[in-house]
Amino acid sequence: MSPRLRSFKPFSRPLLWACLWILALAAVVVASLLPGSDLPQWQVSDKTEHFLAYGLLSAGAVQLFSRRRSLVVVCVLLILLGVLLEFLQGAMGLGRTQDMRDALANGLGVLLGLATMFMPLRDALLRLDGWLFRR
Known part of the structure; x- marks a missing residue:
């Protein structure tokens, strides 16, 4: 594996998965900066959306x-x-309004997502990669 990619798990296609993650990140940035009227209205709290997206x-x-x-x-x-x-x-x-409670929800979501590193499914994408792109 290239030294530039050594932080990644040993995927067959690390750049594919990294690009998909970056697209998800870009979607969150775009959704955060669009006018509120351009966003779909969900039946969940705004804080829940922030928590889930960052999680x-x-x-x-x-x-x-x-x-x-x-x-x-x-x-x-x-x-x-x-x-x-x-x-x-x-x-x-x-x-859109500045609401630091949204930032708090983002941070709590990040911590929840980080906690998944202690769960058995922390390598689910690696297993999927191996199944899709058998070496």
Whole structure:
């Protein structure tokens, strides 16, 4: 494996999985910055949406990265991203408001996703990769 990819688990296609995770991250950023009127209205709380989105991003990082240091860095960056996006929502004037409780929900979601590294399914993507792309 390339030295640049050594933080990843031993996937057959590490860049494929990394790109899919980055697309999910981009979707969260775009959804966070769209005007509120352009977003679908779900039957769940806004805080639940934040919690789930960042939890899934963090759990995705657990699926991708083998090194704890890499996971910690990614999770800290996700938390900082959530705070930054809240400030941008308040500054953009597009019908979105800055709400630090959303940033708190983001952070709690990141911690929940990070906790999946202690669960048996922490290597589910690695097993799927092996099944899809038998070496």
